[in-house]
Structure formats: C-alpha cells, structure tokens
Amino acid sequence: MRGLAPSSGVVVCDVARLGAPGLAHIDLLARLELAARRGGGRIRLREPAPALRALLGLVGLRIQVEGEVEEGEPAGGVEEAVETGDAAS
Numbered sequence: 001m002r003g004l005a006p007s008s009g010v011v012v013c014d015v016a017r018l019g020a021p022g023l024a025h026i027d028l029l030a031r032l033e034l035a036a037r038r039g040g041g042r043i044r045l046r047e048p049a050p051a052l053r054a055l056l057g058l059v060g061l062r063i064q065v066e067g068e069v070e071e072g073e074p075a076g077g078v079e080e081a082v083e084t085g086d087a088a089s
Helices: 023-038 050-059
Strands: 010-014 042-046
Touching: 010 023, 023 042, 023 050
Parallel strands: 010 042
Antiparallel strands: none
C-alpha cells in the first residue's frame, strides 16, 4: 500500500462497477483498510453503491467515501467563529 499511496496517504478505490456486494467484498475492503492504516494511510471509496454502503454500515466498517466530509471535520467552506460576548470557557 505504501507504494500506491500518494503523499496524502490516501488510496482511492473505485468500486462503482463492483456489482452486488457480498461478504467477500467487505473482507477485501477491510484488509485494504488495515494494510493502509499500518502504512500510515487510509483508503477512500469512489462511487460505492447504496447496497455496499449499507453492508459496510451493517458490519460496522467505517471507510471514507470520496466527496463526504470526514467525521469530526467541518464541511468545505465552513468556518467556525466565536461571536463577541460568547463564553470561551
């Protein structure tokens, strides 16, 4: 995975033409994610079918999807601001 990952450490997996997802697909994606994490990176899915996303959720495998905001990060173009008078404590 290290040789495949660009400097960002993210390998994009195009799964648009995967077909009907099954547990073998989930196993493969889990192994790819594990290998990427061991190398300090992540994988990101491009165009996953709703059925694949549902199956990933069912088994509890959280893999980033291209175009979605990562959990805990603000959406693009969104800035956090504190208005004067707000308690900062």
